[in-house]
Amino acid sequence: MRVYNFSAGPSVLPEKVLEQARDEMLDCNGSGMSVMEMSHRSKAYEAIIGGAEELLREVMGIPSNYKVLFLQGGASSQFSMIPLNLMKNNKIDLVLTGMWAKKAMDEASRYGQVNVVGSSKDKTYSYIPELDKTTFDPEADYFYICQNNTIYGTRFPELPDTGNVPLVADLSSCILSEPIDVTKYGLIFAGAQKNMGPAGLTVVIIREDLIGTAKEFTPQMFRYSIHAENGSMYNTPPTYAIYIHKLVLEWLKGLGGLEKMGEINRKKADIIYNYLDNSSMFKPTVHGSCRSLMNIPFVTGNEELDAKFVKEATANGFVNLKGHRSVGGMRASIYNAMPVEGCEKLVEFMKEFERSNA
Numbered sequence: 001m002r003v004y005n006f007s008a009g010p011s012v013l014p015e016k017v018l019e020q021a022r023d024e025m026l027d028c029n030g031s032g033m034s035v036m037e038m039s040h041r042s043k044a045y046e047a048i049i050g051g052a053e054e055l056l057r058e059v060m061g062i063p064s065n066y067k068v069l070f071l072q073g074g075a076s077s078q079f080s081m082i083p084l085n086l087m088k089n090n091k092i093d094l095v096l097t098g099m100w101a102k103k104a105m106d107e108a109s110r111y112g113q114v115n116v117v118g119s120s121k122d123k124t125y126s127y128i129p130e131l132d133k134t135t136f137d138p139e140a141d142y143f144y145i146c147q148n149n150t151i152y153g154t155r156f157p158e159l160p161d162t163g164n165v166p167l168v169a170d171l172s173s174c175i176l177s178e179p180i181d182v183t184k185y186g187l188i189f190a191g192a193q194k195n196m197g198p199a200g201l202t203v204v205i206i207r208e209d210l211i212g213t214a215k216e217f218t219p220q221m222f223r224y225s226i227h228a229e230n231g232s233m234y235n236t237p238p239t240y241a242i243y244i245h246k247l248v249l250e251w252l253k254g255l256g257g258l259e260k261m262g263e264i265n266r267k268k269a270d271i272i273y274n275y276l277d278n279s280s281m282f283k284p285t286v287h288g289s290c291r292s293l294m295n296i297p298f299v300t301g302n303e304e305l306d307a308k309f310v311k312e313a314t315a316n317g318f319v320n321l322k323g324h325r326s327v328g329g330m331r332a333s334i335y336n337a338m339p340v341e342g343c344e345k346l347v348e349f350m351k352e353f354e355r356s357n358a
């Protein structure tokens, strides 16, 4: 039996995608083999990776002056790759909104100076700080944000206006959740395991003029130019993860694309936030316009009751609701593949729990 999986990542995938992968497991498209067994240089595989890029460009509206790179090493490798490739003046601006931004900050600090232009550390990263444009450095090599903060359940309600300084954004937990304007960014990256497919694939979308300026000592595998020049085939790409990513994009396009996906995601988030805002037992930890559409942390204020809830939810088929250790309580991650029905049923279950534990 399938459960409702609220994992923060790796996370739920569309059932249709899993079924198609199952059907094509032993023989993909008449090739007589599994995608996992194909040479990445074969015609059959070229159609898969080429198709994935074409679909991603179409679904996200990626302009032709941006490269799409299918890499490995997780979103975490980008914390190093970005400064290695983009730093020239060796200084950047960064907004400190949580653990993932902190990790990016620490890696960038190895190579240059990080100017923190805003931080929400004082309140366990439960909000997005107001920014003052006059504190931005016009000479910064880039301006870094983590757009959706997976652990704390916040997201930037609007993008900072960084002028000519390229905006670099970690979209790991919100990419493909609603339409975005790619031209507002210099570089977008995401680990695939939240909204794009399985773990093992990292997608980088980078404006062409930002490629080719890597520091002299940058390892070959950490240069955007090498991967761009070789169509993400400098070495063996994560072939199966890219295949599943392509199926996810086909599913998303069939659904109506990002406009429709955004509508569905807002509806899902509303169902849960509306209940949390009115519950006398469960409290949301984030308020206002910076609430994430993808990750919703909440608490009862009583650790024993939290634990009891998580345990009973699991027994009833609502799994992976335990919050991150730094926030405590619970967190419902409701990525693209979580159906509306999963959110409705979770709220029904929470109401029942609230009644019987009042």
Ligand SMILES: *Cc1c(COP(=O)(O)O)cnc(C)c1O
Pocket (backbone or CB within 6 Å): 009, 073, 074, 075, 076, 077, 100, 146, 148, 149, 150, 170, 171, 172, 173, 191, 192
């Ligand atoms: C999950 C996550 C990461 C880490 O991704 P890895 O692929 O495990 O390195 C980084 N940033 C954000 C916002 C995430 O949600």
